[in-house]
Amino acid sequence: MPSRKSVVTALAVSTALLAVVPGAWAQALRRDLSSYLLLTMKRASVKNLRIGSPCNVGVNCGSPTPKSKCGVLALGNVTGVDGGQVVGDQVFLRRPGSKVWQLFRNNDSPLDNVQLVAPAPNPQPFAPPVVPGTCDDTCTPNYAEMEKACGFPDPFPACDPTKDVKVVRGADCARFDTVPGNQQCDLPTGSYGRLAMEDGSRLNLEPGVYVMCLFKGGQDTTTTAHGTTILIPGEAPSKSALRVNNGSNLGADCGDLRFLIGGETKVAFGRGGLVAAEVCAPRSTISLGHNNILIGQFVADTVNADLNNFGRCCGGTCACYNELTPTSGHAGTVVTGTSNCDLSALAGVSVCGISANVVSVTPTEVQFEIPPGAAGACPVEFVSPAGSFVGNQMLAVS
Numbered sequence: 001m002p003s004r005k006s007v008v009t010a011l012a013v014s015t016a017l018l019a020v021v022p023g024a025w026a027q028a029l030r031r032d033l034s035s036y037l038l039l040t041m042k043r044a045s046v047k048n049l050r051i052g053s054p055c056n057v058g059v060n061c062g063s064p065t066p067k068s069k070c071g072v073l074a075l076g077n078v079t080g081v082d083g084g085q086v087v088g089d090q091v092f093l094r095r096p097g098s099k100v101w102q103l104f105r106n107n108d109s110p111l112d113n114v115q116l117v118a119p120a121p122n123p124q125p126f127a128p129p130v131v132p133g134t135c136d137d138t139c140t141p142n143y144a145e146m147e148k149a150c151g152f153p154d155p156f157p158a159c160d161p162t163k164d165v166k167v168v169r170g171a172d173c174a175r176f177d178t179v180p181g182n183q184q185c186d187l188p189t190g191s192y193g194r195l196a197m198e199d200g201s202r203l204n205l206e207p208g209v210y211v212m213c214l215f216k217g218g219q220d221t222t223t224t225a226h227g228t229t230i231l232i233p234g235e236a237p238s239k240s241a242l243r244v245n246n247g248s249n250l251g252a253d254c255g256d257l258r259f260l261i262g263g264e265t266k267v268a269f270g271r272g273g274l275v276a277a278e279v280c281a282p283r284s285t286i287s288l289g290h291n292n293i294l295i296g297q298f299v300a301d302t303v304n305a306d307l308n309n310f311g312r313c314c315g316g317t318c319a320c321y322n323e324l325t326p327t328s329g330h331a332g333t334v335v336t337g338t339s340n341c342d343l344s345a346l347a348g349v350s351v352c353g354i355s356a357n358v359v360s361v362t363p364t365e366v367q368f369e370i371p372p373g374a375a376g377a378c379p380v381e382f383v384s385p386a387g388s389f390v391g392n393q394m395l396a397v398s
Contacts, residue, residue, distance in 0.1 A: 029104050029126050033149050034315030041141040044303040047076035054083025055313035061135035062089040062128030070139035083320035083389050089128050143282045150280035156262050159213035164193040169200040197221045217244035225256045234263030241265040251276030254314035319346040319384035328396035331372045338365050345384040352378035
């Protein structure tokens with residue numbers, strides 16, 4: 001009798017083959033880490049997540065048995081935009097009202113009141129793990145490979161417990177401050193101990209690399225940065241290596257902050273705040289809090305999240321379209337595709353599987369010519385480094 005893995009692999013391969021058959025609309029699972037807003041090694045439980053860009057959300061490892069708690073993605077409610085993918089060996093959408101562009105899973109739990117937007121087949125099976133080489137058949141993660149994928153330094157540097165930093169509200173830092181007199185802590189790059197921010201305090205970080213034993217922000221704190229990486233060894237499993245409390249702003253937008261956190265530890269965010277950071281902590285648990293704006297990426301062993309978070313990823317943006325005009329034509333007809341997602345990463349357009357000449361591209365609009373040889377009801381595919389996108393709307397080509 002074939003193993004569960006061999007059956008899943010066979011299904012995934014057969015489904016992927018549909019993508020090369022004319023008229024079939026299967027789109028490949030994006031396995032590049034940059035496409036993911038959220039990726040956990042073992043499991044995730046997320047409530048009421050709204051996703052504002054074509055991001056992926058997933059669990060990396062597969063379940064060794066149908067009743068295993070590993071390889072499970074439980075979504076209380078999720079709404080996404082066109083181009084986003086949800087992936088897990090076992091995916092459970094437990095509340096009505098979810099809207100998912102494309103679903104990859106290998107279980108068959110009910111999908112009542114869940115809107116699957118992408119063309120069929122949807123959902124599709126896939127072969128875990130999501131990122132090749134990062135998990136085995138028993139749901140045992142290869143953390144070192146995921147750390148490598150995140151860009152961890154080797155060896156990982158040690159922090160300096162003799163250089164604690166205290167950030168006080170309305171004051172400069174007593175030690176290390178580079179711009180005295182501006183009522184905030186301006187901290188140069190380097191190796192430090194514990195960094196603790198008091199409620200309402202402000203921290204300004206330089207571009208470059210910091211090493212810290214832990215990073216703790218109180219309520220209503222503000223951390224500004226750009227091109228900043230913070231390395232935290234994460235040597236205290238009982239403590240949070242990274243914790244930011246209610247109402248705080250950690251960064252402002254894509255590219256501001258990156259946290260690489262080693263060891264088995266914890267990461268936690270409060271409520272009503274902004275977190276603009278790439279956080280890679282493959283051995284740790286991340287609590288995303290609730291009512292937060294999350295911009296970037298969160299990689300962990302497990303993740304849990306309360307209600308009403310909004311997320312947007314930064315890398316691996318899929319080039320998608322919302323409308324094609326006109327909807328019919330012949331070879332040489334110029335078609336305009338408009339989009340609510342950024343088309344800057346567009347690498348190509350095909351019609352009925354035939355490459356089309358791209359006339360012009362802006363972040364919100366692309367013009368392309370229907371290629372010779374296309375005929376009938378033609379799917380239109382947009383290709384980007386994040387993968388391919390095929391919308392529901394087709395061109396009638398005569």
